Amino acid sequence: MADLVHLDRATARRILGGDEAAFRELFDRFFPRLYRFALARLNRDQELARDVVQQTFCNAIERLDSYRGEAALYTWFCQICRNVIADHYRRRQRGSERVVLLEDQPNVRAILEALAAPTDDEPDTGVWRQQVHRVVEATLDALPGRYGEVLEWKYLDGESVNEIARRLELGPKAAESLLTRARVAFRAAISELAGASDELTGALGRSPG
């Protein structure tokens, strides 16, 4: 984590120094994750999620001088995104319609940055799948570096270690080590979340349909 924050501080410094390539790299890394983060909190309203993420980036860039590296940069962006969402609900005076997420419980929030709210309008199997989807999606988004992508390449695309190594221009041993670290990080995050939330434990402990 210390290394990650160190890298994040370096990224912030490069961006503040006017390095547009660094900015673009960060944008491509964070945009899909923040979009999913916002979408889960805005009743799946895609246009609103887009506008909120746009405001999040603008606010974050404006305040980037104040980033001190106390947390990962993505966590810092998520906090800004939360504030933008809160502002949105305040403006609309729709506090009662606000989506409350598991992750917004202090204990869960301390572990991961994102978890989606359950819904109760689908059959059991659908509910289970939806909950798992949201938990896994949020967990993958919260993993550092390219861990999330590596796990998807491995388990969804069925790519071999050698194929992943070629994608990342790494040696096979380095790719295997990366995959192992990604698995460990994913397992740890899921376990901690399950321990922190009864609701989540229930979702993960059940089998579909």
Add this chain to the structure above:
Amino acid sequence: MEQDSNDRKNGPDLVASLIRAAGRRIEPPADAYQQVLTAATAAFREKSAQRRGRMWVLIAAAASVAAVALLVVQWNGTSTESQVATIARVIGSVEIETDGEWEPMTGARGSLGTGARLRTLAGGNVALDLDGGASLRLAAATEVQMDGPRQILLRSGRLYLDNRASVGTGYRIETPAGTARDVGTQFELRVADGILRLRVREGRVEIDRAGQLLSGSAGEQLEFDALGGVTRSMIAPTDAEWQWTEAVASAPDIEGQPATVLLRWVARETGRQLRYEPAAVETRAAAVILHGNIQHLTPMAALEVMLATTDLEYALSGDTMVIRTRTEP
């Protein structure tokens, strides 16, 4: 599919099962990506430009013995070492920043020092005579900062630079969306919503966008979007789009000057070539001495007024202004 040793040791693979059960993560729509990228890139460039502006101020502060003079506009009409421009003409609402506050600019002939910031409001225009010899004009709703003798930061809006002297190293205009360098020219630069637009009336202008160099030549319009795309089109030097620059043009003092001074000024301000028909008319024009004041007239109005007192007349033919001796009816 491969399975590493951890999978085998731990029995059923929780990681693989969960990821497969969850399926692929939602991908944001491409149009959302483009829109947010455009806005965020604009914010990034604006932030970079602001920081560059602050850096200039710091450098100036380190170099100056009289720190109190920094960032304060030299608004008393006297020249100082850091003076970079003189206010030539003010139309409508124009404001200048002094000690962090925006204050109305009430008249011309004051001087501006390094770090001075000014802005035009709706309907406002201002013309500055830059110390390097060029004329800088701001359209309505524009904000600039004078970063140095030949360096200007265009924060937002639209400016026009006429580097008629064409001497020295040219001017450098920073914007949140790229940097322009003139190569002896007349051009307009506009920055809005992350889009940079360059219109070249005469000469050539180079644009530097994050290390990517492009140039525009006379008659060209280049529009740079936030994603690095460039659209080229044509704009004639006499196009009506240039008229706002003529409205705020600072007229020369023609009292006791030959008519050729007026004619050259009008031709340049209106983007036209000047031709005397026949060529001997130029000698005649040089012998006509003008009297009066055209300070608050547009170039074409000044031409009408002043030529009416002479035996010269003009005709517009395409992008050429033809001067002849008057033919009485």
